[in-house]
Amino acid sequence: MSAAPLMPPPPMPPPLKPPGRDARLDAIRGWLQLSIFASHIAGGFVGGWLIHAAWGVSDSSEQFVFLSGFGLGSVFLYKQARQGFAAACRDMAVRFARLWRMHLVVFLGFGAMVTAGAAWLGTPGWDYAMRHPVLAALGGTLLVYQPPFMGILPMFLIGMAALLPFLWLVARFEARALLMPAALYVAAQLLPADLPALGGTSFAFSPPGWVPLFLLGAWFGRRVLFTGRAVTADRRLVAGALAIVALGTVLKVTGTLPGWLVGKEQLAPLRALHALSLAYLVAALVPRAAAWTGTRLSAALGMIGRHSLPVFSLGLFLSWLGSVAVARNPLLEVIVVPAGAFILWALARSLDARRLGAGAPAAAPHMLATGKGPSA
Template identity: 50%
Template sequence: MTPQRPPRDLRLDVLRGWLQVSIFIAHAFGAIYFWGIHASWGVSDSSEQFVLLSGLALGSVFTLKRVRDGFGAALRDLGGRIRRLYLTHLVVFVLFAAMVFWAQMAVPLPGVVEATGWGWLVREPWLAIPGTLSLLYQPAFMDILPLFVLCMVLLAPFLWLLERLGDWALLAPFGLYGAAQILGLMPHGLGGRELGFDPLAWQVLFLLGAWLGRRALLGASPLPRHPALFATALLVLLAGLWVKLGHYGWMVPAPALLDEFSQKPSLGPLRLVHALALAWLVAVLVPREAPWMHGALPRALAVIGRHSLHVFCLGLFLSWGVAMALSLHPAGAWWLELALIPLGAAALAGFAATLERRRQPSRRMARAG
């Protein structure tokens, strides 16, 4: 039986929208609104959920096209998505570089080019440009989209393996993750910059999401809800809270091993299971559709979630601008943050609403055709 495209999950749209707002707040490096996002209270943040949900969506899309139109058609569609994301990263890279160079000269912000990792592009552009094209030169804020490109490259081989080995194919991403943790495997960044995300480790979240997306599309049973799983998930979240509160000096610091297992670039084991525990609790406790999801704020978040990529790109520029404003006016940073963060979030919502209005006529024309 050919699987049908499942109805859109409003819960996922709202969640993706909230993740985008959380990423904007985190990138702004403020000291007030940051306490309202879950990164302040645990060892994982929105990045992990963003990667997991992206894998879930693309795993479902690829599987549907594979079953309906064949592996070649699914591969061509995925190749087009990879190409568009790669080009999007290059456009964002160029515009972000222009913004940073302008800020150093016009604001002025002396030293900001070097401090944020863009100096190599000035000193040795003949090397920095190929480094950019290889996705291994990652100045500040330029590290997440290359991770998605590399993860998407792994998607088709992984799903091909799933068709032949079933769930045993999960040994491949988990084996690569284990090797990255034990052997310290990580591609070297260029231009004196380390990679913000080790793709050899972070791929496990993306491909696990793809496995879940494929599984749901093919009608597999829902995630289990055994009491032992609830207890384990809560213990993991409490361990993450202990690590964070220890960092703030609010309680006895957690053992050094927990800190070591919470590293972000390498997606440490505690960070991984913390992100999975949080995702599982949301998946089993939050219904697919609830009255509160139709309120004004959740609807705005859902629109942001439906345009995650474009909103994320705009959010990079806005959050960097907020962060620079806060650093330029430390004495008044608190009132600047109170004003600028809501304005930035409103700009993201307005941008997403504009994209939504433009997409609706094209959808109606496609249905009519």
């Protein structure tokens, strides 16, 4: 007997309302973007002392990945409910293609900048790319050549590829579908932390370790879409999350971080638990209509957060240039960091103005990938 063909999940009841803007999450994503920019400036005071990663086990990368899965999952499910599974898959394919295209632009542009820096400034270049440019270009296209700064966008592409089968499993098996990311995560902890990639590089973000975080974000995005809330505030969970955050601070300050528990490449257990604890505390304790979300600072951060992909991509270039400047004169950081933050805000502001000028709605909530929002 032949196997039955893979069928789309059963129709879903339409949600009560589309995923709306969340000024709280917009501002948080904006802060994460600036934190990532500052943390990538090697040897900088701001990245070493003034962002939350300096006082705990996890950093902005985990929240960035979690929130992107959160948004993409909810957008996919909303489109599926309104237009069907096939239409939602087509929309996700378009978003995947746009992100892959941006990855290529960043990869090639960053490689050109690093090569020019090696020739004119004597900074380290991409040795393998200089010796084997064709193979390096092919490896970058296929996501398997990951020199410094080039690991995060490939991880998002892999996460997006895993999202469709995961959501199909969720539609069929509900919570049992979480066994898929759980199995991947266990495999990541058993595999070597530095999975080898092309040209002597390694995967900066081990896919079996980080994709589950992306998928878990999609799971909670689904909960928000159909129940109106990702989590509820529970005193025991709040106390446990606070204890994990406090433990992370103690371990960081005392320099007693155990590598097998906090390694970033494989998203080690304590690191993952710390990141999820921070996310839970924000979701459970910070109301959507908090007063600070109406301030000018929150509006500026929210504008940055609504344009995560272009801001992040430009931030990679600016942080490399900032690292070169700070390495030559540490005092330049007082100029480099504010100037970089202003440039990233200006980019986000111009993108907002362009969309509004074209009569389009504001950028889609919780999204890494560019494109039309969930109401399109």
